[in-house]
Amino acid sequence: MTVWALGINHTTAPLDLRGRFAFALDQITPALSSLRSSLHAEPELTLVSTCNRTEIYGSGDSAQTAQVLQWLASSGGVSSQSLQSHTYTLEGSSAARHAFRVAAGLDSMVLGETQILGQLKDAVNAAEHAGALGSTLHQMFQRSFAVAKEVRSSTDIGTQSISMAAAAVRLSSQLFEDLSKIRILFVGAGEMIELAATHFAAKNPRQIVIANRTMERGQALIDRLAPAAATSNTALHTMHLGELPSRLHEFDAVISCTASTLPIIGLGAVERAIKARKRRPIFMVDLAVPRDIEPEVKALDDVYLYTVDDLAGVVQTAQATRQAAVAQAEVIVDAGVQDFLRWMQQRSEGTTNLIQQLNAQSDAWRAAEISRAKKLLAKGEDIDAVLEALSKGVAQKFLHPAYLGLGASEPSQRAAAQEAVQRLYLKPQEPGER
Numbered sequence: 001m002t003v004w005a006l007g008i009n010h011t012t013a014p015l016d017l018r019g020r021f022a023f024a025l026d027q028i029t030p031a032l033s034s035l036r037s038s039l040h041a042e043p044e045l046t047l048v049s050t051c052n053r054t055e056i057y058g059s060g061d062s063a064q065t066a067q068v069l070q071w072l073a074s075s076g077g078v079s080s081q082s083l084q085s086h087t088y089t090l091e092g093s094s095a096a097r098h099a100f101r102v103a104a105g106l107d108s109m110v111l112g113e114t115q116i117l118g119q120l121k122d123a124v125n126a127a128e129h130a131g132a133l134g135s136t137l138h139q140m141f142q143r144s145f146a147v148a149k150e151v152r153s154s155t156d157i158g159t160q161s162i163s164m165a166a167a168a169v170r171l172s173s174q175l176f177e178d179l180s181k182i183r184i185l186f187v188g189a190g191e192m193i194e195l196a197a198t199h200f201a202a203k204n205p206r207q208i209v210i211a212n213r214t215m216e217r218g219q220a221l222i223d224r225l226a227p228a229a230a231t232s233n234t235a236l237h238t239m240h241l242g243e244l245p246s247r248l249h250e251f252d253a254v255i256s257c258t259a260s261t262l263p264i265i266g267l268g269a270v271e272r273a274i275k276a277r278k279r280r281p282i283f284m285v286d287l288a289v290p291r292d293i294e295p296e297v298k299a300l301d302d303v304y305l306y307t308v309d310d311l312a313g314v315v316q317t318a319q320a321t322r323q324a325a326v327a328q329a330e331v332i333v334d335a336g337v338q339d340f341l342r343w344m345q346q347r348s349e350g351t352t353n354l355i356q357q358l359n360a361q362s363d364a365w366r367a368a369e370i371s372r373a374k375k376l377l378a379k380g381e382d383i384d385a386v387l388e389a390l391s392k393g394v395a396q397k398f399l400h401p402a403y404l405g406l407g408a409s410e411p412s413q414r415a416a417a418q419e420a421v422q423r424l425y426l427k428p429q430e431p432g433e434r
Contacts, residue, residue: 001348003140004062005095006069006087007048007055010109013086015309019290020076023049024259028126031075036132038071039064044134046127046141048102050119051192051289051308052109057099059136062091096140096340100333103144104151106326109308110164110315112157115191117148136347140340147336154332156325165196167314168285168306169203172253175283175304179203180232186210187244187256187264189217192287194224196255201225204232209251213241245269249276257287265293267300274302285311365397 008018023031028047035056036042043060056068069087073080090098098107103120105112124141127133151157169179176182184205186193189212197208208225212218218238229236239247241264248254248269258264265284270293273282284305286293291307298305373390377383402425405417 001060001136001344002062002092003057003059003095003099003136003344004065004092005055005057005090005098006065006072007053008083008086008088009053009055009107010309010312012088015289015291015307016295017076017078017086018052018054020078021049021054021072022051022289023047023054025122025126028123029130032127032130032132035068035071036130039067042132044137045132046123046137048120048123050116051287053102055102057095057137057140059134059140065089093337093341097333097337099140100144100147100337100340101330103141103148104329104333105148105157106151106329106333109312111326112152113163114152117145121145136344139343143336143340147333150336151329151332155328157329163195163199164192164287164308164311164315165199167311168196168255168287169199170314171285171304171306171311172200172283175281176252179205181206182252183207183250184209184253184255185244185248185251186221187241187254187292188212188258188288189214189221190257190259192257193255194221196257196285196287197221197225198228200253200255201228201232201234204229204234205253206233207235207237209237209239211239211241211244215240245272248273251282252280253283253285254293255285255287256292258292260288260292261290263291263294265297267294267296270297270300270303274300277302362398366394369393369397 008021010018028049032045032047035047036045041060041064043058043064046057048055048057054072056072058064058068069084069089070080072087073083076083101107103117105114105116108116120141124133124138127137172182173179179200180203182205184197184200184207186197186208189210193210197210201208208222208229210218210221212221215238222236222238225236244265248265249272254265256265270282270284279302281302281304284293284297284303286305286307289308293305297303369390372393373386376386376389402417402421406414406421408414408417
């Protein structure tokens with residue numbers, strides 16, 4: 001029994017490839033059910049999907065990673081051979097350490113970022129809902145969450161961390177001399193857009209507009225931004241996503257991050273917007289994976305388009321000053337990993353010892369029944385009658401503890417025995433059986 005991980009991330013796969021394997025939160029549970037049904041056994045599994053990574057963690061036979069790779073490749077519409085060159089496969093302590101480092105923000109594009117911890121917790125909850133989260137992965141992730149909390153509370157790993165949102169503000173400042181004079185359109189109303197809008201709102205832009213499919217969610221975000229904008233002259237509005245093509249020219253900056261599987265801002269719409277703006281530049285940031293803005297837009301004159309990968313250089317600029325904090329964090333991670341590995345070892349030893357005891361008990365029962373059968377045969381008893389008695393004797397010895405549990409005087413003990421007997425002895429009823 002071991003833990004393993006298979007995945008792609010921002011260091012191994014380009015943005016467009018990562019986009020093929022992006023799973024929305026509501027897709028994780030059915031995806032795990034599909035993956036488990038494709039395997040010969042149904043191991044413990046957890047699927048983590050963010051802008052920068054798609055990873056599958058498992059507990060059981062690590063040889064199953066070959067089948068997992070095939071399933072993942074199929075889900076993204078690529079061959080397993082082409083995907084394999086972009087994936088990493090980790091096993092045992094390496095897989096556990098990777099999970100702990102991801103939770104602590106040490107494996108992120110933005111060193112020390114906190115958003116990944118919430119995304120991991122969502123992934124674990126989805127795995128539990130799918131019935132795919134067993135005791136081993138539960139222990140690993142819960143311990144990684146505790147380590148992540150310790151890293152953030154006892155080191156400076158998060159100080160001076162430059163988020164994607166802050167990086168976008170920096171880049172826009174290089175294009176626009178005065179951000180208080182620009183109009184900004186935010187496409188989407190999720191956590192990333194709220195973070196970006198909060199950063200830009202601090203610069204007191206002339207106007208902030210939230211475009212979303214659901215007007216209620218857009219208005220809810222505007223309401224949360226209102227207190228920060230109350231002391232400035234920033235105008236706050238919402239609009240329906242369907243208005244975007246006809247109104248795109250109104251905005252100097254466009255920040256997009258939705259869960260759409262296809263681009264929602266096309267080349268043609270941006271070309272028309274640039275023409276209507278009389279060649280005044282547009283600053284665009286696509287924070288979505290898969291992309292929200294068609295990549296061809298980047299080639300247009302007067303358009304400055306940045307993706308999450310383009311922002312990587314900006315968010316790395318302050319990392320050199322945090323190396324001491326990283327070293328402290330790695331020590332905490334290593335201690336947490338070692339504790340988890342000791343737990344796995346103790347659990348494995350306990351299981352092995354129990355199996356040995358069970359085998360010894362069954363051998364003793366079997367030997368006793370064989371000895372009795374030999375004596376009966378020696379007396380000339382009918383061989384069929386002796387075999388019948390032998391089989392009944394062995395069955396009775398194995399069933400006797402179950403009978404004792406089902407006949408226990410305490411209701412709680414009887415209920416526990418009923419559950420155990422149903423799970424260990426009785427075949428699950430197939431659909432249509434009576």
